[in-house]
Amino acid sequence: MSRTRTLTKIAGTSVVTGAVLLSLTSCGKADMTKQASPFAAAKGSKSVTLSVQTWVGAQSNVAVAKYLLESKLGYHVDTVQVDEIPAWDALSQGRVDAILEDWGHPDQEQRYVKDKKTITAGGGNGVTGHIGWYVPKYWADKHPEVTNWKNLNKVASQLRTSESGNKGQLMDGSPSYVTNDKALVKNLKLNYEVVFAGSEAAQITQIQQFAKQKKPFLTYWYEPQWLFNQVPMEEVKLPKYTDACAEKGVKDPTSIDCAYPTTPLQKFFNTDFAKSGSSAAAFLKHFSWSKDDQNEVSEMIASGGLSADEAAKRWVDKHPDVWKKWLPKR
Amino acid sequence: MSMFTAPPIAAALKVDAKPRPVQQLLNRRGLAKLLLLAVAAAVLVPLLHAKYGAAWPSSLTVDVSGPLGRTSDWIIDNRDSHWLFTYFLGHLSNAVVLSVRGVYLLLLALGWTGVTAGVTLLAWRVAGVRIAATALISFLVSGLLGMWVPTMQTLALMVVAVVASVVVGALLGLAAGLSGRLFKLLRPVLDTMQVLPAFAYLLPVVLVFGIGVPAALLATVIYAAPPMARLTALGLRGADAGVLEAVSSLGATGRQRLLTARLPLARKELLLGVNQSIMMALSMVVIASMIGAAGLGDRVYQALASVDVGAALAAAIPIVLLAIVMDRTTAAAGERLGAEPDTSGPKLLRGRLVWAGIGVLTAVLALVGRLTGSLVWPTGWVVAIARPVNDFKEWMVGHLYSGVPVIGGTADWAAHFTNWVLNPLRDGLTALPWYGTLLIVAALAWLIGTWRTALTAVLAMAAIGVLGVWKPSMNTLSQVIAALVVTLVLGFGIGVLAAGSKRFEAILRPVLDVMQTMPQFVYLIPVVALFAVGRAPAAAAAVVYALPAVIRITTQGLRQVDAAAMESARSLGATRWQTLRQVQLPLARPALLLAVNQGVVLVLAVVIIGGLVGGGALGYDVVTGLATGDLALGLVAGVAIVCLGLMLDRVTQPTERRTTGKGA
Numbered sequence: 001m002s003r004t005r006t007l008t009k010i011a012g013t014s015v016v017t018g019a020v021l022l023s024l025t026s027c028g029k030a031d032m033t034k035q036a037s038p039f040a041a042a043k044g045s046k047s048v049t050l051s052v053q054t055w056v057g058a059q060s061n062v063a064v065a066k067y068l069l070e071s072k073l074g075y076h077v078d079t080v081q082v083d084e085i086p087a088w089d090a091l092s093q094g095r096v097d098a099i100l101e102d103w104g105h106p107d108q109e110q111r112y113v114k115d116k117k118t119i120t121a122g123g124g125n126g127v128t129g130h131i132g133w134y135v136p137k138y139w140a141d142k143h144p145e146v147t148n149w150k151n152l153n154k155v156a157s158q159l160r161t162s163e164s165g166n167k168g169q170l171m172d173g174s175p176s177y178v179t180n181d182k183a184l185v186k187n188l189k190l191n192y193e194v195v196f197a198g199s200e201a202a203q204i205t206q207i208q209q210f211a212k213q214k215k216p217f218l219t220y221w222y223e224p225q226w227l228f229n230q231v232p233m234e235e236v237k238l239p240k241y242t243d244a245c246a247e248k249g250v251k252d253p254t255s256i257d258c259a260y261p262t263t264p265l266q267k268f269f270n271t272d273f274a275k276s277g278s279s280a281a282a283f284l285k286h287f288s289w290s291k292d293d294q295n296e297v298s299e300m301i302a303s304g305g306l307s308a309d310e311a312a313k314r315w316v317d318k319h320p321d322v323w324k325k326w327l328p329k330r
Numbered sequence: 331m332s333m334f335t336a337p338p339i340a341a342a343l344k345v346d347a348k349p350r351p352v353q354q355l356l357n358r359r360g361l362a363k364l365l366l367l368a369v370a371a372a373v374l375v376p377l378l379h380a381k382y383g384a385a386w387p388s389s390l391t392v393d394v395s396g397p398l399g400r401t402s403d404w405i406i407d408n409r410d411s412h413w414l415f416t417y418f419l420g421h422l423s424n425a426v427v428l429s430v431r432g433v434y435l436l437l438l439a440l441g442w443t444g445v446t447a448g449v450t451l452l453a454w455r456v457a458g459v460r461i462a463a464t465a466l467i468s469f470l471v472s473g474l475l476g477m478w479v480p481t482m483q484t485l486a487l488m489v490v491a492v493v494a495s496v497v498v499g500a501l502l503g504l505a506a507g508l509s510g511r512l513f514k515l516l517r518p519v520l521d522t523m524q525v526l527p528a529f530a531y532l533l534p535v536v537l538v539f540g541i542g543v544p545a546a547l548l549a550t551v552i553y554a555a556p557p558m559a560r561l562t563a564l565g566l567r568g569a570d571a572g573v574l575e576a577v578s579s580l581g582a583t584g585r586q587r588l589l590t591a592r593l594p595l596a597r598k599e600l601l602l603g604v605n606q607s608i609m610m611a612l613s614m615v616v617i618a619s620m621i622g623a624a625g626l627g628d629r630v631y632q633a634l635a636s637v638d639v640g641a642a643l644a645a646a647i648p649i650v651l652l653a654i655v656m657d658r659t660t661a662a663a664g665e666r667l668g669a670e671p672d673t674s675g676p677k678l679l680r681g682r683l684v685w686a687g688i689g690v691l692t693a694v695l696a697l698v699g700r701l702t703g704s705l706v707w708p709t710g711w712v713v714a715i716a717r718p719v720n721d722f723k724e725w726m727v728g729h730l731y732s733g734v735p736v737i738g739g740t741a742d743w744a745a746h747f748t749n750w751v752l753n754p755l756r757d758g759l760t761a762l763p764w765y766g767t768l769l770i771v772a773a774l775a776w777l778i779g780t781w782r783t784a785l786t787a788v789l790a791m792a793a794i795g796v797l798g799v800w801k802p803s804m805n806t807l808s809q810v811i812a813a814l815v816v817t818l819v820l821g822f823g824i825g826v827l828a829a830g831s832k833r834f835e836a837i838l839r840p841v842l843d844v845m846q847t848m849p850q851f852v853y854l855i856p857v858v859a860l861f862a863v864g865r866a867p868a869a870a871a872a873v874v875y876a877l878p879a880v881i882r883i884t885t886q887g888l889r890q891v892d893a894a895a896m897e898s899a900r901s902l903g904a905t906r907w908q909t910l911r912q913v914q915l916p917l918a919r920p921a922l923l924l925a926v927n928q929g930v931v932l933v934l935a936v937v938i939i940g941g942l943v944g945g946g947a948l949g950y951d952v953v954t955g956l957a958t959g960d961l962a963l964g965l966v967a968g969v970a971i972v973c974l975g976l977m978l979d980r981v982t983q984p985t986e987r988r989t990t991g992k993g994a
Contacts, residue, residue, distance in 0.1 A: 038431035038543050039483050039624050054635040080622060081632050082541050083957040089406070090541045095622075111406075162748035163864040163944065171863065175950060176957030196950055197863045198942040201637045201855055206863040208637075209731065209741075302637075305717060 047076040048280045051087045051096040060297035061100040063308035083176040092118040097273040102266045120274040122267030126288035131222045131260035137232035139216040148237045156191045164193035171219040173203040180256040187257035224291045226298035282328040384763035391798040395962035402961035423544040434486035444696025451688040457662035468651035475644045476712040483625035495554035495607045503562020523556035527935040530968035536621045546623030550614045557606035565599025601664035612653045616849035640716030646852040653847035727859040744866035756808035774981045787980040790973040799970045805947035809937045813869040817876045825884025842878040868940020876932035880925045887921020927982040
């Protein structure tokens with residue numbers, strides 16, 4: 001008897017506490033898609049949140065933008081590391097204000113830019129990206145035939161690892177990256193097994209290990225990428241990219257049998273941020289540089305061992321002609 | 331000592347080894363169970379095989395990707411308008427942001443002087459001088475590593491997460507402790523929650539709350555609250571019936587009984603619960619950064635993206651230190667509770683005034699810090715360790731990777747391990763007919779537990795098949811088994827050595843502490859550099875993570891073997907080896923079984939994370955689901971992991987015939 005009473009009381013108390021907590025936070029609606037991070041700078045100060053993706057090229061964009069926003073425009077910049085697709089969601093919710101490098105996500109563009117209009121396209125960032133299959137230069141120099149997909153089956157036995165069994169290994173990276181490799185291997189009838197490294201860090205580590213031993217390997221990789229400066233690689237020719245093939249791929253991703261396209265990398269902004277008319281929005285809209293610029297910064301971060309801020313500072317000191325154009329006119 | 335020593339360990343270790351006749355009886359019962367299963371198999375297998383064949387039948391799978399995809403779309407489209415989000419979840423998320431921000435601003439306002447002084451004094455008061463010194467050094471080291479601000483962010487998050495976990499856990503535990511029916515209902519749920527790899531439920535949380543602190547905090551609470559609830563319930567139910575009878579005969583009401591007798595009697599369990607919650611929450615720091623937790627975890631995660639092990643370590647050391655300080659403090663507080671009144675420590679540190687004193691001193695020091703003008707950590711006082719650590723890693727990898735004379739390099743080992751152990755095991759498990767797998771699971775679970783545990787295990791396995799992920803699950807299972815065997819061989823060996831030598835154990839202890847609290851992400855990259863991308867590095871990381879718990883439990887179990895039994899064996903002229911084999915190990919059997927159980931759960935958790943380094947299978951699916959926002963893929967893999975964890979736990983969980991409830 002007394003037990004049930006205690007129970008009811010406890011239940012009652014917890015309900016009351018919950019209600020009090022809720023009413024404390026505020027009455028009525030609370031749109032959680034419009035909430036800031038608890039670690040953001042205090043209200044009133046000018047602040048921007050940028051999304052950093054995991055690859056170093058994207059970190060370079062953000063590092064330079066951050067340095068300039070902070071030192072020239074007096075902003076406080078927060079960065080958030082998010083995977084590509086969740087980043088679109090975060091951008092739509094205003095958790096981040098801008099993505100500075102997107103490799104093409106038609107589904108997300110349709111949903112957020114065209115339908116919901118919570119994201120605004122921000123134009124290209126000046127760099128053109130390209131995904132492909134690559135082999136190390138030291139191997140391609142000795143066996144020039146391996147740079148054509150038609151000859152890959154002949155060398156499959158050289159690329160065996162314990163993970164690929166008796167097939168050759170084609171190494172893929174992070175699951176978030178755009179890839180058709182499984183379909184390509186199947187449709188081009190290649191005797192290869194796609195082995196997913198699971199993260200770019202794991203993939204880079206493995207490539208560096210292979211290169212140290214001068215072992216042959218075949219990997220999914222992309223440009224611009226700083227690792228090319230450390231481990232020179234050559235692209236393997238795949239069947240030519242055509243619009244017809246791409247269209248076929250949109251309908252059925254498992255039917256793709258041609259190379260990856262070259263993608264002008266795009267910027268995207270949260271719509272409210274883009275319309276705010278702030279100098280940060282204007283600055284980021286003008287932000288655009290070349291592949292070499294980006295690689296210069298990336299290399300300093302990734303193999304030079306500099307912090308992103310330090311690398312950005314060095315680049316900024318060296319190339320005022322590039323970034324002067326980005327600053328909004330007063 | 332108490333670090334990660336989960337409550338069932340303590341309970342099971344107290345169970346004395348059964349005398350011989352009982353053991354024989356058990357064996358006979360085991361035989362009967364097996365016979366029964368064999369008969370059932372003889373009838374069922376031909377039928378099942380004729381109807382469905384050896385591979386998991388497609389007619390028995392359910393494709394859930396359609397409904398899950400629609401759910402995901404609906405959530406994204408309605409997140410800013412539907413009442414469920416705006417009137418309930420929105421407020422929840424708001425409350426999280428507000429409270430974390432509050433704690434964070436308070437910590438920043440105190441400055442490094444205030445925070446360090448406050449924590450040190452607190453540790454001194456509740457845990458003694460040595461632990462206070464540890465706390466002081468830990469915070470200074472975190473600052474020196476240039477990690478003060480991220481440490482404060484993580485600390486703010488942890489404070490809120492632990493408070494929320496403890497409150498939620500205590501309420502659940504209170505309810506379960508007072509109502510028998512609720513206890514029966516909650517116990518299996520809580521037992522199960524404890525074996526779930528956190529990785530499995532990140533995705534649904536992110537989908538609802540979006541990337542950010544609220545999602546990270548909620549995932550942490552889901553992970554850290556169950557031990558508190560479990561221990562509260564156990565503590566309340568374990569109260570001495572005689573005392574309770576006496577209290578009610580004195581005419582106490584139910585509420586008085588609860589407040590004056592049951593809760594105080596359960597004090598120790600409550601504190602152990604708090605300790606466990608803190609440790610679980612801290613172990614989530616890095617994993618939660620995958621969904622936007624910021625702070626130290628995010629630093630680790632970002633450093634790994636550029637393969638910078640040194641920078642990752644610089645952020646991981648404060649996590650380890652925070653864990654050690656919090657663990658030691660709460661554990662010591664728990665031990666002191668038993669030995670009241672408190673006569674240790676200086677006089678000044680006793681009584682109620684002390685709390686006020688701590689507050690005042692902290693405020694004064696904070697003010698001093700503020701006046702000297704350094705709110706955050708002083709900029710000059712930073713030691714960069716990234717470079718030397720990376721150089722060391724390069725050197726180690728360069729010398730061990732391959733071509734080491736006689737024993738071969740780590741890459742060769744990894745290749746052999748994959749070719750000779752992982753591949754045959756995976757192929758064998760995949761080739762095994764599904765009903766065969768179910769029968770083996772049933773037999774193992776039934777032999778070691780009750781028919782209920784067997785049923786749970788079989789149903790969990792069947793659920794995996796129904797979800798259509800039988801093959802990747804078998805792949806994951808093969809990795810778990812292989813890593814577990816390695817862990818057990820190493821763990822039992824080292825455990826036996828440590829039990830035999832106090833000095834060795836003393837040397838081992840800090841190493842184990844660090845291994846246990848070091849975020850797995852930090853050694854994922856060196857492990858790849860040593861063992862090449864694939865399943866081998868995933869297994870290696872799992873061994874590193876699970877080893878400390880196995881060593882600890884083994885050592886404890888061997889130590890607790892009755893000294894009289896050992897003495898008599900020795901007086902009969904048994905050698906040390908004979909004593910170990912014939913007396914110590916059999917008597918420590920419950921502890922060893924428990925080590926297997928803990929090992930399996932920990933190994934599974936890391937094998938899943940191994941998806942990030944080429945482990946493939948279920949772990950990769952979860953990572954992909956998270957990275958691409960694919961609810962169908964990620965959630966199905968997550969549920970399969972849960973089922974696998976459930977099955978592995980039931981198959982290895984020794985069910986000492988419990989008096990209260992059956993952990994079905």
